[in-house]
Amino acid sequence: MIPGTRFGAAIAALVGLCSISLSLACGKKQAPVAGTSDSAAPPPAAAAGPVTLQGSGASFPAPLYSRWFREFSDKNPDIRVNYQSTGSGAGIKAFIAGQTDFGASDAAMTDDEIKQAKDNVILLPMTAGNIVLAYNLEGVPALKLTREEYTGIFLGSIKKWDDPKIVATNPGVKLPKLDISVVHRSDGSGTSFVFTQHLAAINEKWKAGPGVGKSVNWPVGVGGAKNDGVAAQIQQTPGAIGYIEYAFAATTKQPTAQLENKAGKFVAPSLKASALALAAVELPPDMRAWVTDPAGDDSYPIVTYTWILAKKKYDDKTKADALKRMLKWSLSDGQKLSESLFYVPLPEAVAAQVLKAVDTIQ
Amino acid sequence: MADSAIKAASDPEFSQAPRAPISRPPSAWQKGFDVAFRNGAHAFGLLVVLLLAGIVFEVMRHAKTAMADYGLGFLTRSVWDANRAQFGILAEIVGTLYTSLLALFVGGFLGITVALVLSQGFVPRRVELVMKNVIELLAAIPSVVYGLWGIFVLVPAVRGPAAWLNEHFGSLPFFSTRLSGPGIFPASLVLSIMILPTVTAISREALAAVPKRLLSAAYGLGATRWEVIFRVTLPTALGGIFGALVLGFGRALGETMALAMLVGNANVFGWSLFSPGNTLAALLANHFPEAGKVEVGALMYAAAVLMLITLTVNALGSFIMLRTTRELKGLG
Numbered sequence: 001m002i003p004g005t006r007f008g009a010a011i012a013a014l015v016g017l018c019s020i021s022l023s024l025a026c027g028k029k030q031a032p033v034a035g036t037s038d039s040a041a042p043p044p045a046a047a048a049g050p051v052t053l054q055g056s057g058a059s060f061p062a063p064l065y066s067r068w069f070r071e072f073s074d075k076n077p078d079i080r081v082n083y084q085s086t087g088s089g090a091g092i093k094a095f096i097a098g099q100t101d102f103g104a105s106d107a108a109m110t111d112d113e114i115k116q117a118k119d120n121v122i123l124l125p126m127t128a129g130n131i132v133l134a135y136n137l138e139g140v141p142a143l144k145l146t147r148e149e150y151t152g153i154f155l156g157s158i159k160k161w162d163d164p165k166i167v168a169t170n171p172g173v174k175l176p177k178l179d180i181s182v183v184h185r186s187d188g189s190g191t192s193f194v195f196t197q198h199l200a201a202i203n204e205k206w207k208a209g210p211g212v213g214k215s216v217n218w219p220v221g222v223g224g225a226k227n228d229g230v231a232a233q234i235q236q237t238p239g240a241i242g243y244i245e246y247a248f249a250a251t252t253k254q255p256t257a258q259l260e261n262k263a264g265k266f267v268a269p270s271l272k273a274s275a276l277a278l279a280a281v282e283l284p285p286d287m288r289a290w291v292t293d294p295a296g297d298d299s300y301p302i303v304t305y306t307w308i309l310a311k312k313k314y315d316d317k318t319k320a321d322a323l324k325r326m327l328k329w330s331l332s333d334g335q336k337l338s339e340s341l342f343y344v345p346l347p348e349a350v351a352a353q354v355l356k357a358v359d360t361i362q
Numbered sequence: 363m364a365d366s367a368i369k370a371a372s373d374p375e376f377s378q379a380p381r382a383p384i385s386r387p388p389s390a391w392q393k394g395f396d397v398a399f400r401n402g403a404h405a406f407g408l409l410v411v412l413l414l415a416g417i418v419f420e421v422m423r424h425a426k427t428a429m430a431d432y433g434l435g436f437l438t439r440s441v442w443d444a445n446r447a448q449f450g451i452l453a454e455i456v457g458t459l460y461t462s463l464l465a466l467f468v469g470g471f472l473g474i475t476v477a478l479v480l481s482q483g484f485v486p487r488r489v490e491l492v493m494k495n496v497i498e499l500l501a502a503i504p505s506v507v508y509g510l511w512g513i514f515v516l517v518p519a520v521r522g523p524a525a526w527l528n529e530h531f532g533s534l535p536f537f538s539t540r541l542s543g544p545g546i547f548p549a550s551l552v553l554s555i556m557i558l559p560t561v562t563a564i565s566r567e568a569l570a571a572v573p574k575r576l577l578s579a580a581y582g583l584g585a586t587r588w589e590v591i592f593r594v595t596l597p598t599a600l601g602g603i604f605g606a607l608v609l610g611f612g613r614a615l616g617e618t619m620a621l622a623m624l625v626g627n628a629n630v631f632g633w634s635l636f637s638p639g640n641t642l643a644a645l646l647a648n649h650f651p652e653a654g655k656v657e658v659g660a661l662m663y664a665a666a667v668l669m670l671i672t673l674t675v676n677a678l679g680s681f682i683m684l685r686t687t688r689e690l691k692g693l694g
Contacts, residue, residue: 086651087651087652088652089651089652089653089654090651090652179540179542181542181543183543186622186627186644186648187648187649187651187652188444188648188649188651188652188653189652210443211443211445211446212445213444213445214444214652215442215444215648215649215652216443216444216445217441217442217443217448217629218628218629221628221638222542222543222544222545222626222627222628222638223626223627223628223638223648224544224623224627225622225623225627225648229623232513232514233513233543233544236513236514236517236518236543237542237543239542240542240543
């Protein structure tokens with residue numbers, strides 16, 4: 001035999017094996033989720049080992065959640081928490097179907113979804129984040145955009161970076177003669193929901209046109225998958241602008257635009273500016289608060305809570321207790337970890353209100 | 363006389379040996395195993411057919427309401443708006459065919475050329491084997507890796523040439539827009555690499571199956587190597603090569619991940635190679651995870667359309683392949 005063929009075959013076999021084991025690993029990951037609804041039935045056997053909580057949903061808070069759950073399990077070895085970042089919609093579906101113990105969503109839950117869950121659900125804001133407009137323009141380290149301008153860009157009515165309006169907003173900045181390449185999410189996402197909700201709140205044309213949703217009919221631009229896909233595309237494309245979670249822009253050091261807020265001031269995205277925006281909105285009793293257009297001079301305009309969905313009443317008491325301990329820890333000690341991962345810690349009043357709600361879980 | 367003497371001499375020997383015939387009726391276990399194996403094989407064969415039928419049935423079942431609601435208008439409109447429950451996949455259908463045809467054009471040309479090099483003794487046998495395996499290994503690279511490679515290597519690399527083409531030949535519809543990043547062109551290029559193993563492997567086999575006596579006859583008549591390749595080998599293997607192209611096309615139509623990452627996922631269609639577009643498979647991959655009930659119906663409708671297109675193309679390819687092999691074996 002020629003060594004080349006054997007070598008080739010070996011590599012092929014190896015790659016094949018890898019893909020098989022990969023798919024097996026994926027399969028394994030999914031399996032316990034489906035099984036949890038059954039495992040709720042025999043608590044005495046489970047009481048001996050650690051209690052396992054299954055959750056899935058939003059990808060935006062996933063880095064923070066996995067950090068929380070890891071640290072929590074280190075301190076409480078009797079409780080294990082598995083979290084899969086499957087996306088808000090999938091998380092809600094799995095929670096309603098009873099496949100998970102808790103869900104997570106950037107878009108809370110609609111009234112219809114709450115009805116599907118037979119009203120046995122409580123929405124708990126856990127952390128908050130801001131959505132930034134990251135851009136790629138050489139030699140433009142700082143950029144200001146008015147409300148009219150950034151909606152115009154995403155509506156496709158402003159097409160060039162040296163548009164007279166943008167030039168007028170940014171005196172002294174040399175804007176290149178370049179097409180604006182809009183980048184949006186290609187997959188359905190809570191991030192898109194929050195962003196379009198903000199655009200609809202400040203612009204009638206957007207409200208009547210693309211509207212609000214996890215995915216809308218974008219008038220312009222190209223779609224990238226997930227936050228990282230959009231971030232990568234912005235980084236790769238001169239003249240690009242797109243909306244991503246703050247953490248993604250902060251970790252990749254991508255410049256972000258200062259946006260005009262309700263008070264007419266330009267605010268750069270920061271955790272402090274977001275905390276101010278959150279404080280400007282009072283949390284209603286069902287805790288579904290949308291910060292579509294916060295007031296205040298220093299409030300950053302595009303901010304959102306993200307929720308964990310828990311049942312009001314669990315069949316398995318050990319599970320309910322474990323979940324309560326985990327949530328309480330996340331709302332107190334866990335909040336201190338938020339800033340290092342670029343999430344906005346809950347304002348104290350909000351955290352207190354959510355803690356009170358956690359106590360009602362049975 | 364002599365014959366009977368030999369018989370007589372050997373006969374006693376035979377009679378002395380224990381009467382154990384070489385052939386034995388099969389034992390009950392062997393019989394049972396045989397029957398079980400045959401039935402098992404039949405059952406699994408049937409299972410594959412049932413699986414396909416099941417998938418088609420399931421897709422159709424979910425798509426039924428959407429088909430009734432949107433009718434044929436679904437195929438002629440270009441909008442995907444889950445909020446207003448308005449769906450149409452014209453842009454995706456055209457985008458799927460456009461990217462796949464472009465990929466076929468580039469990948470097909472490359473693939474057939476490589477197959478020629480690998481089958482006509484241009485390179486030493488050792489090199490031939492290594493090259494053949496390397497090309498077949500292209501099929502083992504996961505789709506997502508192609509996608510990443512496209513984003514980080516290919517797109518930056520083609521940006522310069524694309525801008526040049528747009529500046530100088532912008533009046534042609536194919537180059538009428540600027541390449542902003544992902545788009546039809548990089549997607550098609552990656553797709554052409556992905557179909558290369560299929561096209562090369564099958565056309566190489568078709569070329570290698572050309573009977574040697576044909577070639578010898580041509581050489582004997584004084585034909586040069588090029589004449590033999592272009593007048594004898596290629597025309598003889600044409601059916602197989604065509605089948606390879608059709609199967610490659612089928613593969614390109616259904617390709618998902620790399621395209622979802624590279625095609626731009628914009629619900630528009632333009633003739634420009636540098637504009638973003640969308641394909642059916644990318645649409646499905648992007649929208650399924652977060653889709654609500656109505657959108658799932660529309661997605662299933664789109665899936666049914668994609669399935670119809672790929673099934674037709676693949677059936678056509680297999681049919682052509684079957685016919686040409688029969689012809690080459692003299693069964694046609």
